[in-house]
């Protein structure tokens with residue numbers, strides 16, 4: 001399974017020139033883990049800086065053989081903002097890249113941690129941008145919140161307090177959960 005992160009914009013036009021998505025993702029995960037002990041000791045900090053420099057170098061390795069990579073991967077997971085679109089603007093090369101991967105029978109999954117929209121609303125956004133993506137291929141954090149509650153058999157007669165966006169409320173409703181809270185406007 002291949003995870004494409006924000007740092008690795010997959011574009012048909014420059015696919016052969018991009019860095020390896022796997023190395024970017026693993027290095028950022030590694031850095032997050034290391035950060036737990038970072039503030040404790042200055043020596044740890046120095047170690048981390050040395051390590052992060054090495055990790056960055058590894059992440060910058062160019063992709064040598066895009067065809068071999070595509071052939072070896074069954075499922076491509078794309079982040080959305082910064083990879084598929086920037087705000088409301090489609091990123092160049094994305095339609096061609098997705099078409100290429102679909103023509104090779106690859107499974108595509110689109111993930112986003114932006115909870116302002118439900119899966120259905122994201123489906124509309126993909127459509128507006130001219131991309132043919134099924135709702136089942138979209139995993140937004142809004143949907144993940146509802147799916148998690150289902151997975152732990154959260155009782156339907158209890159309420160969920162939502163600190164989050166409208167998309168979460170919609171997904172909770174679809175899953176049959178009651179809630180309190182939701183988007184809050186702060187006035188200064």
Ligand SMILES: O=C(O)COP(=O)(O)O
Pocket residue numbers: 006079080081082111112113114
């Ligand atoms: O919009 C955001 O806050 C992040 O969105 P992303 O997870 O699709 O990159």
